[in-house]
Amino acid sequence: MSATRRTVRQADLLERLVALFTAEGFSDLTLDDLAERLRCSKTTLYQLAPSKQGLVVEAAKHYFRGATEAVEKRVAQTVDPSDRVRVYLTAVAEQLRPLSRRYLDDLADFPPAREVYEANTRMASERVRQLIAEGVSGGAFRDVHTAFVGEVAAATMRRIQQGELGARTGLTDAEAYEQLASLIVHAVSS
Secondary structure: OOHHHOOHHHHHHHHHHHHHHHHHOOOOOOHHHHHHHHOOOHHHHHOOOOOHHHHHHHHHHHHHHHHHHHHHHHHHOOOOHHHHHHHHHHHHHHHHOOOOHHHHHHHHHOHHHHHHHHHHHHHHHHHHHHHHHHHHHOOOEOOOOHHHHHHHHHHHHHHHHOOHHHHHHOOOHHHHHHHHHHHHHHHHEO
């Protein structure tokens, strides 16, 4: 169901569902648990998606759609190319900060929801590449191979998303994105 076609009640329910999942994960929650915790009927939940799995995917899409809008709003307010890259990745970090480790692990273990996160990560890495290319073409960054830098950013973002980087470094996803921002800006600066 399109976000524009939701009732106010459905939109509120989806927000509460996102808050529950991102705080506690979703693998151990049944549809009955969700209905009880959200104080609604299962029929009401089925108006958002036809199954618990569908609710998980819908909630992930909703979260990442909102996160993308918030990140892009911050970037749009920034002019300097170095600041745009830093603001972009820092804003991504801020959007990831509220996600519990349990939620991220559940996303990784559930292929349809993992694909939502992976697609968002692919879009984010492409956006970083675009921001770097803009900085290079505007003369703010040294002449780097933007596709290569973008691929390095993408590979790092994938390792962050998969939990590998955090396991090896002890960094949270948000902290890792902040470190990536610093690394990229320093690497491309003149």
